[in-house]
Amino acid sequence: MLVVRPIQASDYQSLRHIAIESGPGFTSLVDDPDLLQSKIERAQRSFASDISEPGDQGYLLVLEDTDTGEVVGTTAIEAAVGLKTPLYHYHVGKSMHQSTQLGIQSIVTTLTVCNNYMGCSELCSLYLLAGHRRGLAGRLLSKVRFLLMAQHPQRFSDFVIAQMLGVADEEGRSPFWSWLEQHFIKLDFSTASRMVGSGDKGFVPELMPRHPIYTNLLGDEAQAVIGKVHQNTEPALRMLHNEGFNHRGYIDLFDAGPTVEAPLSSIKSVRDSIVAQVEFRPDVSGDQRVMVSNTGLTDFRALISEQAQWHAQEQILLLPEALQPHLQLNNGDAVRFLDMGRTTA
Numbered sequence: 001m002l003v004v005r006p007i008q009a010s011d012y013q014s015l016r017h018i019a020i021e022s023g024p025g026f027t028s029l030v031d032d033p034d035l036l037q038s039k040i041e042r043a044q045r046s047f048a049s050d051i052s053e054p055g056d057q058g059y060l061l062v063l064e065d066t067d068t069g070e071v072v073g074t075t076a077i078e079a080a081v082g083l084k085t086p087l088y089h090y091h092v093g094k095s096m097h098q099s100t101q102l103g104i105q106s107i108v109t110t111l112t113v114c115n116n117y118m119g120c121s122e123l124c125s126l127y128l129l130a131g132h133r134r135g136l137a138g139r140l141l142s143k144v145r146f147l148l149m150a151q152h153p154q155r156f157s158d159f160v161i162a163q164m165l166g167v168a169d170e171e172g173r174s175p176f177w178s179w180l181e182q183h184f185i186k187l188d189f190s191t192a193s194r195m196v197g198s199g200d201k202g203f204v205p206e207l208m209p210r211h212p213i214y215t216n217l218l219g220d221e222a223q224a225v226i227g228k229v230h231q232n233t234e235p236a237l238r239m240l241h242n243e244g245f246n247h248r249g250y251i252d253l254f255d256a257g258p259t260v261e262a263p264l265s266s267i268k269s270v271r272d273s274i275v276a277q278v279e280f281r282p283d284v285s286g287d288q289r290v291m292v293s294n295t296g297l298t299d300f301r302a303l304i305s306e307q308a309q310w311h312a313q314e315q316i317l318l319l320p321e322a323l324q325p326h327l328q329l330n331n332g333d334a335v336r337f338l339d340m341g342r343t344t345a
């Protein structure tokens, strides 16, 4: 059974393994032992703290295969970004140059540095080990965050973003970064990513171009990847588009990957999730599939049940008894769930 739960101290080696597999560019999970350790501790503090508004919290969760005890993926929400250190983006805009005298006009694309998303919540650290990318595991990891956010809205901003990985080659070299490296910052992409992932961002305002960049002055390879995602990140983007996230022209400073955004209240799974009372039964007939979580924090648990019965009038969700220990609930407790359709559909 695949179960999502908050990360715990004993997950350190698994987190390290995921940080290594995810490679450079995945700045929210940098392979740095001290940093990973502090991420675990910060997540534990975040889940345990009593909070009335979002601040310096990071909710890092893992996906555990309870049959083997193996941790196979991670997913996270930063409660509020850009407060302690600025979160920079480029905004892709247009500039028109024209001479009425000569009758010549040219419209060029520009990149302008901004901090548009200060204080927003950020979805991040979505990673499923490559050998486990099958079935609904990826969808569980992505959507589970919306169950948590819907249940505890006071912990999150009313605006949510996700910074998608930009294009890079097999060795993790980004064509966009290569242009910046050549002209402005003499650091290779993985060193720069590692520094940003470690919170060491001081060099960004010092070394990045200060004026808007005309994209037609960039090399073709760098221009081609502006606002494009890494091929391994296409499924992550698809899932967020399905939830109603849009790209409005903000891109990453380093790899030019798109940032997508949505108001919390408009996210499909936030809107569609239902709070119910749970009843566990030895056998639950029917073919309704649900993603279901308890309503806790430090003991938060979520999974997908292939058998469920929703009794809307009584507001009761019937689930197989075998799931009870995984959800850490008793009959009559509250759950939040998402209807995922019929298993036979």
Ligand SMILES: CC(C)(COP(=O)(O)OP(=O)(O)OC[C@H]1O[C@@H](n2cnc3c(N)ncnc32)[C@H](O)[C@@H]1OP(=O)(O)O)[C@@H](O)C(=O)NCCC(=O)NCCSC(=O)CCC(=O)O
Binding pocket: 076, 123, 124, 125, 126, 127, 128, 129, 132, 133, 134, 135, 136, 137, 138, 139, 141, 142, 162, 163, 164, 165, 231, 232, 233, 234, 235, 236, 238, 239, 240, 242
């Ligand atoms: C993102 C996941 C966890 C997704 O898991 P899976 O690969 O098993 O995906 P899946 O469940 O099979 O597919 C999810 C949805 O994407 C669609 N899909 C699958 N392959 C696709 C492709 N090549 N192009 C476009 N869409 C694709 C499926 O049809 C499905 O959409 P339908 O439901 O419509 O059928 C994984 O791919 C992964 O770990 N990728 C590498 C890490 C990564 O790039 N992470 C995001 C970094 S950026 C980040 O972390 C911020 C974003 C965030 O946190 O959400």
